[in-house]
Amino acid sequence: xxxxxxxxxxxxxDIVTARQKxxxxxxxxxxxxxxxxLIALAISELARxxxxxxxxxxxxxxxxxxxxxxxxxxxxxxxxxxxxVALALQDGYSTAKSLGLGLPGARxxxxxxxxxxxxxxxxxxxxxxxxx
Amino acid sequence: MVPILKHGKFLIASIVxxxxxxxxxxxxxxxxxxxxxxxxxxVIIDVTAVDVLDSFATRTLRDIARTVKLRGAKIVLVGIxxxxxxxxxxxxxxxxxxxxxxxxxxxxxxxxRGEERSxxxx
Numbered sequence: 001x002x003x004x005x006x007x008x009x010x011x012x013x014d015i016v017t018a019r020q021k022x023x024x025x026x027x028x029x030x031x032x033x034x035x036x037x038l039i040a041l042a043i044s045e046l047a048r049x050x051x052x053x054x055x056x057x058x059x060x061x062x063x064x065x066x067x068x069x070x071x072x073x074x075x076x077x078x079x080x081x082x083x084x085v086a087l088a089l090q091d092g093y094s095t096a097k098s099l100g101l102g103l104p105g106a107r108x109x110x111x112x113x114x115x116x117x118x119x120x121x122x123x124x125x126x127x128x129x130x131x132x
Numbered sequence: 133m134v135p136i137l138k139h140g141k142f143l144i145a146s147i148v149x150x151x152x153x154x155x156x157x158x159x160x161x162x163x164x165x166x167x168x169x170x171x172x173x174x175v176i177i178d179v180t181a182v183d184v185l186d187s188f189a190t191r192t193l194r195d196i197a198r199t200v201k202l203r204g205a206k207i208v209l210v211g212i213x214x215x216x217x218x219x220x221x222x223x224x225x226x227x228x229x230x231x232x233x234x235x236x237x238x239x240x241x242x243x244x245r246g247e248e249r250s251x252x253x254x
Contacts, residue, residue: 016150019184037184037215041223044186091224099187105223 003028003063007047009077010056015047018059026071029063030131038109039071039129045102046075046125052096054079054122070111070130078122085117134159136166141173142243143205144236148181156192160199167203174243175200178236180211190225197230206246208232210239 005025007018022043026036043059050057057077064070082088089107094100103125107113110127117123134155137144143166145159163175177196179185185193193209200207208231212220220226233239 012153016152020150023183034215034218037219038222040184041186041219044184045223048186048188099191099225101187101224105187105225108224109219109222 002065005061007059007061008056009047009050009059012051015044015051018047018061019043022059022061022071022073025061025063029065029069029071031071031129032132035129035132039073042106042109042127042129043073043075045106046073046127049102049123049125050075050077050079052098053077057122064128068130070128072126072128073110075125076122077124081119081121081123082115082117083119085115089115134162136162138170138172141171141247142176142240143167143170143172143174144176144178146178146181151182151189153188153192156189156196160192160196163196164199164203167200167205172205173247174206174208176236176239176243177207177209178211178239179209179216180213180235182211182213182216185212185216185220185225187223187225190220190227193227194230197227206231206243208239208242210235 005021007021019040023036023040026039047059054077060074062072087093089104091104092100106127110129112128114126134145134147197207210233233242
């Protein structure tokens with residue numbers, strides 16, 4: 001049965017909650033444990049970006065059971081937005097003295113990646129992964 | 133909170149599953165102090181129970197390792213689970229400058245070997 005979980009993100013401990021919820025849903029979806037860990041890691045990176053750059057936002061995790069079984073994660077905030085999305089997707093680029101691997105890393109470990117962001121309008125990142 | 137145990141000249145910090153960023157930062161600060169208090173020669177950080185090591189955790193563990201080394205102790209990270217290791221590689225995270233070992237037992241051997249080497253050299 002398709003399911004959806006929303007986790008409000010406004011402090012660090014919410015990052016842990018979000019990735020635990022995501023892992024549970026991924027397990028219910030039929031993902032192998034290796035993929036569950038990749039999904040949890042992607043959620044961790046996206047949720048951290050919310051805390052660091054936007055202070056608050058939400059993570060929505062949806063399981064999909066259409067023609068393909070998989071999971072969709074939406075990370076949404078109304079923060080300052082990203083000035084240069086192409087740059088933010090480069091390995092090692094960070095405006096917050098972090099490793100700069102969060103966004104490009106989350107993109108790498110998932111099958112699909114979309115980002116919608118503009119200065120002053122907030123950021124929405126949508127990623128999907130399909131059960132192999 | 134991460135409890136720090138003392139075993140001979142070694143300190144052991146076992147991180148339980150859902151560690152927050154604050155836990156890691158606190159661990160770094162406590163280890164730096166405790167090495168001096170108990171004159172520890174080595175530190176083992178056990179992450180066997182950790183489900184995910186993300187970019188923040190990786191960077192903080194690197195910082196912890198550097199801090200411990202600067203305080204004059206050896207450090208070894210033990211217990212990275214197969215899925216966690218695989219996910220780190222996929223994301224592009226590395227802990228190249230931090231010694232790692234399979235588990236606590238191997239971690240102790242690693243530190244003891246280091247102790248013997250420095251005795252022979254000295």
